[in-house]
Amino acid sequence: MTVGRTFATAGRVLTQIRHDPRTIVLLVVVPSLLIGLVAWIFTDTPIFDSIGPALIALFPFIVMFLIASITTLRERRTGTLERLLSMPLGKADFILGYTLAFGLLAILQSAVAVSFAVWVCGLTIKGSIWLLLAVALADAVLGTTLGLFASAFARSEFQVVQFMPALVFPQVLLGGIFLPRDQLPDVLHAISDWLPLSHAIDALRAVATNSHDAAYIGGELLIIAAFAVGAVVLGSITLQRRTP
């Protein structure tokens, strides 16, 4: 792995996205619109304050999962990945380059979504906004790395889009948005402890309500990071220089 090649890859990915303004607009605007919609639905109830933070966790995770899995699948299918792996590019350069590029996009996306939620929709964030962004970023990195890993098991864009409901929806359902996790049946509660999105949502809630100290949030961030590292390791196994 070299820093130069990692940055070159991240820069290349961002340049590709820059040539696609519609994607950028969708990426930045859609989360805010949806957050606004949810806030509107729950006008005059305290519900938005409790699920608002969870929504901020969902968008970077889902969106980055989708675009990472589709762009890397495209690299595998068009032969650009094969070309890069026949060149002196390390697998880590490839994965970290993507993670870096999508991480930056996620910061932009989360910053807009958080600003909109707080200043337009009136979401109360009692803790640090920076910590909130840090969790959103960790979440985006997790989505990116999982997407990269998932793309190895898809032969087509159709399949990779199906991984979204398969890998992402259970985490959303069990993450405590619909029902607080401690009220879930015991088995489901135990399972939800092992899903990374649950920890992201817990951490964002803790920041929003300022109910825990920074050490707790740091711990949750570490858990998310551990899952991301796991996905990177599994993902790099799927990046084979030699293929059948």
Place this chain on the structure above:
Amino acid sequence: MMDTTEPVISIRDLRVRRGRTAVLHGLSLSVPRGQVVGLLGPSGCGKTTLMRSIVGVQDVAGGEVTVLGGPAGSSALRHKVGYVTQAESVYDDLTVRQNLAYFARVLGAPKSDVDRVLTQTDLGANSGQLVSTLSGGQRSRVSLAAALLGTPELLVLDEPTVGLDPVLRVDLWTLFHELARAGTSLLVSSHVMDEATRCDRLLLMREGEILADETPDGLLAATGARDAEDAFLTLIARHPRHAADGGDS
């Protein structure tokens, strides 16, 4: 024959399977340095698999592939071998120059290389265009340009002239010979037999086997044929395995 320089590629008993079918079953060959060597054969005969094995991106079942003195695909070779796949493996949503600048950075090639390869492939006028807006022939030249970055010692080109207009094809063959004169070794595949006469040396391939390894003139002399197509048919008819079952399948 005297052998002052060691071959740029030498392959011994290469076996490759794809699923249950054997694509290459014990293939051996050697490619001399500084020449344009044509790998000719019908589509589906294993040319791409052979080239992928040489570049080191093919899972092989057995045998030995030595490229520039090292095992194929070893990390030292990744700077020295340029590879152009049949599909243009470049980014559609980048401009020509952005594509080349990225690959140059990955290779650690000097920045000036980008302009050099743009000139060599006659893409200077299109350098600011998105690859998705280019014609098929232009796209395949971008792919070729990327392989020329960093001046590799060996170029492996999989059907680089397919679908190009005749003038461009002649230009590319001229470029290949210029590169060879400057010391680069080239292995160029094609399923168009006319291109045989443009090579310094020919490898004729069919069903995963090398039928001939000759100069174009030597091939015609050995088979008594008028052109490469004819020579190919003669060789197939002479081959024991194909002759036995009537020359087909």
